[in-house]
Amino acid sequence: MSATGQPGAGLPGAVWQRVRGGSSLLPIVAALAAVWIVLGAVNPAFLAPENLVNLTLQSAPVGVIALGVVLVLLVGQIDLSVGSLSGLAAAVVAVGSVTLGWPVALAILAALACGVVVGLGYGLLSTRLGLPSFVFTLAGLLFLAGVQLRVLGPLGSINLPFESWFVRSVQQGFLPTGVAWALVAVVVVTSAVVQVTARARRRRADLPAASVGQVLVRTGGLAAVLSVIVAYLGAARGIGYSVVLFAGLVVVADVLLRRTRWGRSVRAVGGDRRAATLAGVPVRSTVVLCFVACSTLAALGGVLAAGRLGAANQGTGGADTYLVAIAAAVIGGTSLFGGRGSAWSAVLGVLVIQSIANGLTLMNVDQAARYMVTGAVLLLAIIIDMLVRKRREV
Amino acid sequence: MSEPQVPLLSVRGVSKRFGGVRALVDVDVDVREHEVLAVVGDNGAGKSTLAGVLAGAHRPDAGEVLLEGRSVVLDSPAAARALGIAAVFQELALVDDLDVVENLFLGHETLRGPLLDEVAMEREAWRLLDQLAASVPSVRDPVRTLSGGQRQVVAVARALLGSPRVVVLDEPTASLGVRQTAQVLNLIVRLRERGHAVVLVSHQAGDLQAVADRIVVLRLGRVHDVFDGDASYEDLLAAMTGAVRPGARRETRPDIRGVRR
Ligand SMILES: Nc1ncnc2c1ncn2[C@@H]1O[C@H](COP(=O)(O)OP(=O)(O)OP(=O)(O)O)[C@@H](O)[C@H]1O
Ligand SMILES: [Mg+2]
Numbered sequence: 001m002s003a004t005g006q007p008g009a010g011l012p013g014a015v016w017q018r019v020r021g022g023s024s025l026l027p028i029v030a031a032l033a034a035v036w037i038v039l040g041a042v043n044p045a046f047l048a049p050e051n052l053v054n055l056t057l058q059s060a061p062v063g064v065i066a067l068g069v070v071l072v073l074l075v076g077q078i079d080l081s082v083g084s085l086s087g088l089a090a091a092v093v094a095v096g097s098v099t100l101g102w103p104v105a106l107a108i109l110a111a112l113a114c115g116v117v118v119g120l121g122y123g124l125l126s127t128r129l130g131l132p133s134f135v136f137t138l139a140g141l142l143f144l145a146g147v148q149l150r151v152l153g154p155l156g157s158i159n160l161p162f163e164s165w166f167v168r169s170v171q172q173g174f175l176p177t178g179v180a181w182a183l184v185a186v187v188v189v190t191s192a193v194v195q196v197t198a199r200a201r202r203r204r205a206d207l208p209a210a211s212v213g214q215v216l217v218r219t220g221g222l223a224a225v226l227s228v229i230v231a232y233l234g235a236a237r238g239i240g241y242s243v244v245l246f247a248g249l250v251v252v253a254d255v256l257l258r259r260t261r262w263g264r265s266v267r268a269v270g271g272d273r274r275a276a277t278l279a280g281v282p283v284r285s286t287v288v289l290c291f292v293a294c295s296t297l298a299a300l301g302g303v304l305a306a307g308r309l310g311a312a313n314q315g316t317g318g319a320d321t322y323l324v325a326i327a328a329a330v331i332g333g334t335s336l337f338g339g340r341g342s343a344w345s346a347v348l349g350v351l352v353i354q355s356i357a358n359g360l361t362l363m364n365v366d367q368a369a370r371y372m373v374t375g376a377v378l379l380l381a382i383i384i385d386m387l388v389r390k391r392r393e394v
Numbered sequence: 395m396s397e398p399q400v401p402l403l404s405v406r407g408v409s410k411r412f413g414g415v416r417a418l419v420d421v422d423v424d425v426r427e428h429e430v431l432a433v434v435g436d437n438g439a440g441k442s443t444l445a446g447v448l449a450g451a452h453r454p455d456a457g458e459v460l461l462e463g464r465s466v467v468l469d470s471p472a473a474a475r476a477l478g479i480a481a482v483f484q485e486l487a488l489v490d491d492l493d494v495v496e497n498l499f500l501g502h503e504t505l506r507g508p509l510l511d512e513v514a515m516e517r518e519a520w521r522l523l524d525q526l527a528a529s530v531p532s533v534r535d536p537v538r539t540l541s542g543g544q545r546q547v548v549a550v551a552r553a554l555l556g557s558p559r560v561v562v563l564d565e566p567t568a569s570l571g572v573r574q575t576a577q578v579l580n581l582i583v584r585l586r587e588r589g590h591a592v593v594l595v596s597h598q599a600g601d602l603q604a605v606a607d608r609i610v611v612l613r614l615g616r617v618h619d620v621f622d623g624d625a626s627y628e629d630l631l632a633a634m635t636g637a638v639r640p641g642a643r644r645e646t647r648p649d650i651r652g653v654r655r
Contacts, residue, residue: 201513207520259509264492268500271491278451278487279552280472280501339491 027384028333028348035352039359046359049236056233059354060242061086061304062321066328067246067253067346068297073329074257075290076270076338077126077133081140082325085118085295086302087317088148093303094158094312095151097166104166108303115299116292118144123288133291141322149314157313160306170307173241177234183244184226192219242304246347249297253343266290271339301325320371327374328353331381335388352377400463401426402591403448403479403560408457410443410615417443418454419615425560430582430592430605432623435612436634441595442484444612445564448593449481450474472501480558482566484595486549490538494530495519497537498552522551527577542569550578554585561585562593567601579604599627 040047065082072079089111096107118140125136152158160167175183195215202209210218233239257263265286268276277283306312330336331352332345353374360370401424410418417440425431433441446452447459450468458465461477468474471481488497495515504511504518519533528547530540537545550566563582567575575598582592582605596602602609606623611633619633 198513205513205517207513207516255509261503261505261510264496264500264503264510268489268492268496272487272489275487275489276500278471278481278483279489279497280470280475282472339489 025333025342025344025348028331028345028352032348032352032355035355035359039355039362043359043362046355046362049232049234051358051362053233053236053238053240055351055354055358056243057240057308058358059350060240060246061301061308062324062328062354063246063301063346063350064249064304065298065301065321065325066332066350067249067343068294068301069325069329070332070334070341070343070346071253071266071290071297072133072294073334073336074266074270074338074341075287076273077287077290078137078326078336079122079133079140079291079294079298080137080322080326081118081144082294082298082301083317083319083322084141084144084148085115085298085317086305086321087312087314088144088151089114089299089302090306090309090312090316091148091151091158093166093306094160095153097164098158098160099153104164108166111303112296112299115296118299119292119295120288122295123291126291127284127287145318148317152312152314157311159311162310167307167310169241170304171310174238175241175244177238180230180234180239184223184230187226188219188223191222195219242308245304250343250347257343262286262289267339269338298325324350324353324374327378327381330385331377333381333385335385336382337385340388349381401460402462403593404460404463405444405447405454406458406460408444408447408454408459410440410447410452410454412443416615418447420457421612421615421617423610423617425591425593427559427589427591428586429607430586430594430623432602432606432609433593433595433612434597434602434609434630434634435618439612439634440615441612442564443615445481445483445562445593445595448474448560448562449479449483451481451483475502475558478559479562480553480555480560481562482546482549482553482564484564484568486545488537488545488549491536493536494523494533494540494548497548498522498555500552502556518555519551522554523547525577526551526581527573543571543574546570547574547578550581554581557588557590560591560593562595564595565597566594567596567598575601599630602630603627 036047045051065086069079069082092111092114093104093107096102096110097104100107102110122133122137122140125131126133149156162168192215195210195218199209199215230239257266265276265281265283268279268281269283269286273283302317305316309316328349329341329345330349332341332347332349334341334345334349356373356377357370360373404422404424406422408418408421409416421440421444423431423433423444433444435441443452447454447468450471450473453469459468460466461479466477468477468479474481489500492500495512498519499515504514506514516533523530523533526547528544528551530544530548537548540548546566546569550563553561553563567578570578579601582594585592586605586607592605594601594606602623608623609621609625609630610617611619611621611630613634613636618636621629621633
């Protein structure tokens with residue numbers, strides 16, 4: 001009787017509605033395309049395969065950190081200390097594996113454990129004492145930066161041995177071409193199977209389902225995008241292991257957020273904490289888990305940064321790391337106000353910021369101009385976030 | 395009517411303060427299976443607070459809640475829900491950014507393996523909403539886009555999910571039209587027939603006359619009176635406002651404020 005939820009009710013209309021409602025990644029994809037077109041027009045070297053390979057390698061560590069930031073933003077919190085924590089994690093890997101002579105794997109685990117502990121601490125401060133995360137993560141930023149200096153010791157910089165498997169795989173590890181294409185095939189087939197079975201189940205249940213055309217378009221689009229990426233980057237060194245790790249983490253986070261009870265709790269808590277409590281959502285554990293995930297990802301980002309640099313020093317994770325990570329999440333479309341966003345915003349946001357940084361460096365523009373441009377882009381993203389939110393409140 | 399020995403849900407000597415405000419004072423209330431217990435009272439009488447105590451949203455400062463005669467601790471709405479007590483709160487408690495299905499199943503989603511079973515949830519959502527004659531355009535629209543009445547129906551539907559033993563409804567018909575109100579009342583009657591216990595907070599005389607078996611009148615946080623379901627509205631008004639009922643005059647004025655005892 002009242003079942004009027006046809007999906008076919010004007011596909012462009014539905015897409016437009018999602019764009020206006022802020023739940024679409026389309027605007028940010030368009031923004032990224034615009035950035036690339038402009039930078040490529042000014043300096044064709046920007047779009048060269050080798051430079052784009054560099055871009056992906058630069059983006060992976062901070063992207064992993066930004067993914068964690070997306071999770072805390074989604075529950076309506078923030079973590080300002082991700083940069084310091086990533087620096088501390090880098091220091092732990094270096095000191096553990098070089099100074100103390102641990103196996104690298106153990107040192108990496110120790111670094112990740114630091115992240116888990118810090119995240120648990122934040123979660124308890126937030127849920128048990130009700131402190132605002134803006135304040136205690138600011139304290140954490142300073143405290144962890146101090147711990148990082150103490151761990152590094154008087155030298156302030158420790159080089160990782162180049163021949164260790166860890167440094168080699170982060171710096172020079174690239175997916176063999178055959179494996180990359182096999183991966184593309186697996187992803188496309190998996191996506192197609194998921195869509196087809198979902199469609200079949202929905203039709204059997206008499207629910208509106210995607211048309212065959214939509215399934216074909218989506219699958220074909222995915223295959224095309226992945227093929228272009230693999231072919232284009234393959235013209236140079238290809239896809240780095242750290243990039244694969246980042247992409248894998250994003251896919252996992254995306255599935256967790258959209259398809260599991262935990263993900264739904266995250267969005268509910270971020271959207272309306274009181275309503276979520278009254279509905280019986282385990283608010284505290286949801287918030288604690290987001291802090292733990294964020295801190296662990298920040299630590300992992302630091303580990304990757306150390307591997308990429310082949311060293312850990314006082315500057316690792318310092319300066320603008322946390323700002324870039326948070327800016328990336330917001331530019332990618334995750335709301336500062338909680339409840340709204342996607343794991344993919346970490347990828348898109350980081351690509352926008354790193355493209356600007358990379359492109360301006362190629363043009364020999366100085367650091368000052370890079371900061372100003374990135375700041376302007378962030379401001380734009382926040383204005384858009386605010387406008388979407390305002391419109392929703394009307 | 396055959397009354398079971400032990401009430402399904404009772405509160406005994408429950409008090410609750412908010413700062414200096416005594417929202418509930420030494421309240422005793424019972425609700426049995428096959429019974430609709432109505433709670434009425436002036437604004438601020440403590441009705442929502444009582445509903446909150448029953449649904450696990452408020453911890454009482456004193457007194458206890460008994461389920462089938464056994465003392466239970468309802469320290470969260472989730473705990474109450476786990477014991478079979480579901481509620482529609484006055485402020486509805488819907489998450490605006492989530493869609494109708496997501497809101498309906500929030501906190502107790504249907505799973506298929508480790509993942510959410512969207513198909514099962516969407517079907518069940520339509521079934522429930524049709525039962526309530528809800529005119530929701532699409533169950534995949536965010537709740538933010540719904541009208542006040544549609545939101546209320548969604549909140550009622552959520553409380554009915556998984557057939558809880560006790561359903562607490564805090565003014566569930568406040569912003570509903572005639573047809574939806576009738577459907578909700580129908581549903582309450584059906585719940586009673588099926589053996590559920592219903593606690594209904596309402597201002598609407600029509601609701602009470604249609605479905606209430608007993609009516610508890612709260613005034614200034616105390617149980618002021620308990621009436622049978624067929625009590626006249628004038629009697630209720632008099633008890634709610636503290637006005638002495640002058641005979642059986644039809645034009646009893648409700649504007650006389652409660653007098654402190
Ligand atoms: N969370 C709270 N914090 C402080 N005071 C509260 C709170 N909730 C209720 N009160 C107070 O407790 C008293 C009872 O409130 P309650 O909401 O239970 O009344 P009610 O009978 O539901 O009224 P209404 O008919 O307006 O819904 C009021 O004086 C109110 O101001
Ligand atoms: Mg109330």
